[in-house]
Amino acid sequence: MTPRVYLDWNATTPLRPEAKAAMEAAWDLSGNPSSVHSEGRKARRLVEDARDAVAKAVGGRPQDVVFSSCGTEANALALMPGLRRGAGAPVMRLLVSAVEHASVLAGGRFGADAIGTIRVTGSGVVDLDDLRAQLNEGAPALVSVMLANNETGAIQPVAEVAELVHAAGGVLHVDAIQAFGKIPFDLASLQADLLSLSAHKIGGPKGVGALVLAEGVQGLEALLRGGGQELGRRAGTENVAGIAGFGAATRAAVAALKADAARMRGLRDRLENGLRQTPGLLIFSDDVKRLPNTVLFAAPGMKAETAVIGFDLGGVAVSSGSACSSGKVQPSHVLAAMGYHSDLTQGAVRLSLGWSTTETDVDLALKAWRKLANTLVKGERRNTA
Incomplete structure (x- = not known):
């Protein structure tokens, strides 16, 4: 055959063996990670260990990692009006490259009339001149540019994009889902303000993602409201086993x-x-x-x-x-x-x-x-x- x-x-x-083992161990826990008793604290420890692993992998702070159900949700959470860097003005429009994933092209919580498209070259790389021109045409913008394209594999000049965006008072979101575990990067080298990740692209389980915020980013509001999970940024009981698998896969992917x-x-x-x-x-x-x-x-x-x-x-x-x-x-x-x-x-x-x-x-x-x-x-x- x-x-x-x-x-x-x-x-x-x-699924990586490390992720499978971490998930199997998590399935044996009965506690809700929001509960204060011993069983709840054990579940919470798994979630926070994974949060530490993801934060360390991209040079972020654990408290700035927001777990989600997938990379698409992480992108949708990031794409919203009102985000700002420090004391900067809130963004009121969205600019996305023409080669983004469908979840970014959909525009998140921006209305269709507030979304602009950045051209790319024949090689699939963001046209920096077009980006510069659009940044100069209006109010501060949230710009979303993926680190590496999921179809061609082309790596975008994200650090150069960040310089243009920040000089214009904007905020930069980077969909790093396809690049994670394949090339080295971190928030500082990219100068990204928000970073989307997904577990199942690096040997973790399907159905788990994360949005990582750079220090100083403000104005993020939850898509899912209700409980106070994820520091109020994403309501709903955490997928403990999936998150544990994400953390284990992250550690294995970074090491190799x-x-x-x-x-x-x-x-x-x-x-x-x-x-x-x-x-x-x-x-x-x-x-x-x-x-x-x-x-x-x-x-x-x-x-x-x-x-x-x-x-x-x-x-x-x-x-x-x-x-x-x-x-x-x-x-x-x-x-x-x-x-x-x-x-x-x-x-x-x-x-x-x-x-x-x-x-x-x-x-x-x-x-x-x-x-x-x-x-x-x-x-x-x-x-x-």
Whole structure:
């Protein structure tokens, strides 16, 4: 039987053994973390240990980590009018890059007339001149720019963005969900004011995320109201087991980051060298800094749905881009924003690697691709005959 190869790590990752062990231990606890008795305090300790781990990983303070149900909720919590830095003016409008995740493009709690879009270059990197011009056109803005794109892997110049935003009196939110555990960063190096994270991208469980605030950020109001959990910033009984798994996955990911990144970069290069043997194949954003594990490509005559199914039949799990579209294969808004024609936006396929990916996995993927590419070439010849 042909072994299955999983190359869709940007969609979600397998659960790390450390996270599984932490969750199993948490499931044996009966206390509510808001209760003051011994059972409650044990549950609270797990939550706070995880909070410490997440804060340490990004150079924040534990009291500034707000746990959420997922990265999408963390983004929605961050995107609200009225945020400010210190004694600065509250933000009244939102600027987002054109290649953001759907949860950011939705605009959070801003009205549609208060949202502007920042252009990107053909390489998928934020156009700093366009950002500068828009910042100068109105009131202080909340700007949301992801650290690394979930489809292309392109890494954004966040520190340069932060300088422009802060000089204009604005606030910067960074969706670091896809970058977490793959490249080193912290709040200080990014100069970010708010940072979104998600557990299941680093080997933690699905259904847990976090928003981390930089010191001095004010005006955050809860999306979910009721209890006083998370210092009043997110009501609802904490997902103790999920949060414990998030903390354990964070510690494991940070400890292995340097070695994993170097190994994945080598495997990515091996994969791309094999893919480039196909005439006309295009790898997106390969001229800028990218995540070490991500390859987004398209080939002449290729439809994403056909390619994803073809890979799957060949024993390889890949995707057509973001997994947050109810399983639908649809044109990439990221590639459209980069200026690519619809035949490419509808035909792009993403392969993403992880800490357990091997050379054998890459070679099996390339074998599946060569078989698929031969079929595509034959189909293209028939169509042009």
